Amino acid sequence: MANLVLELGLALSLVALAGLLAARSRFSAVPFFILAGLAVGPHTPLGFVESAPVINFLGRLGLLVLLFYLGLEFSVGRLLRAGRSILLGGVIYMAINLPLGLLLPWLLGWPLREILVAAGITTISSTAIAARLVVELKRTANPETEMILGLMLFQDAFVVVYLAVISGLVLTGNASPGQVAKATLGALAFMAGFLFLGRRLKPLLDRWLDIPSDELLLLVIFAALTLVAGLAESLHLAEAVGALLVGLVLGETEHFQRIQHLVVPFRDFFSALFFFSFGLGIDPLTLKGAVWPALAAVALTLVGNFTSGLLAGRTAGLSPRASTNVGLTITARGEFSIILANLARAGGLLPVLQSFAALYVVILAVLGPLLTKESRWIYARLRPVFRWPALPPRKQKIS
């Protein structure tokens, strides 16, 4: 047992080190966690063998908390309030990027379920990275920021539905189209029913959750979270979807801010382990087979996202310069892609999906922010092509 704790300690030190490196280089920590896991998986000589099941379990909890938090933060009302231009932008984004996402794995000859998961992996931007970039580059007050965050909101809504559908599909295994349709409808029905019930019970929930003690509230939340996630699993839905649903319901109660506050440290801790364990599960030797698909996907994502961001920005009346920022900021990939790839692992889909997702995310979690930072340079290069107006010289910023 002493060995196990020691191994866990070593693993956590690695995760912490990866996080420190990420903070130092100012990139998202997600690719660093994955790479750290990749480096010490059971497939490598350094291999963490004893503690792998424990870390995997903690990572599994991380996924639940991550999705719970996504549900907590998401609100349909907010999306509807976002306005017409943002909804239109979201539709433009999906109309361009989802077909592109489906096209590549189809050309590669992957089976249907793999195609659907891969499309999700490449279609969904990283909300976390986009929001952080905007803040870090001091663009919060810029006109395009509303569009960027609106697109993220739109994609969050897409994730909620897509995850439910995909998990029904993936977890039913190799079944006939009829069974798959049944499972998908079942998943959607469960979701709709649960959300409807949550809405009806809101006054009751408001009263029940009015618990003064933080400790008790936290226990109640985690009890509900694991209970519903487990229940979803036994109904052949991904447990992740169960966690998401609990988040969605609790996000509508009047206590959602307090719950958010309580859950954040757990989300941070466990989600780091989730990404680490995702890396652990990948055999580095399989990466080679995924290099070309990942690179092709990166290229398609850059082109598709930039085009759709530009179009969304321009139709909303933003300047070419601001629209360039939209197109570049949304290219970052992170948490969602990994969540979907992990779902594919749970469903026993082709292992190449995980290597593909890992490479793809590692590249775009670094490249996306780099491009976003250099958006001025990129604009200047593209300006002659599109006959955009010249930029005024940059003024000295006082900070």
Next chain:
Amino acid sequence: MGHLTVYREVELPGIGRKFQIETRAGDRLIIVVHDDGRREIYYVDCENLEECGPVVTLDDGEARHVAAILGGMVYTPKALESVEMAFDEMVFEWFKVEPGAAAAGQTIGGLRVREKTGATIIAVVERDRRKIINPGPDQVIREGATLVVMGDRKQVRACKDLILRGNR
């Protein structure tokens, strides 16, 4: 905040809230309140925000301090002798006892401020800048002193009334 000429408030999901202000003097300011407590103030002096505009970033404590300075809590502009600060329902008000106020010379206990108005006088700043925190009932209210009154809006108004016009 109805005095500001152009005022736009936008939610920034995942970040916080953005307030766009155009001042009467024609300056454009954007204040972003981050959910993590940071505040950013952008001064927009041309069309393209990306390339211009100094930014000030304040953490929560600094922002409050600056707010206090701007709000006149630290130094009250001569033109303004009364300052109000509101947290949800609760209001703090700094207000000066005008010469000729009916309550001048009377004690807080004698006026029965709390029983009559519900508001509490939590501090008195005398004319010579001497501060009395949490004054007792026998504290005399003098002309030219500044009182810090706490209560809800109605109570504070009643208290100001009482001090200005006395018992009726």
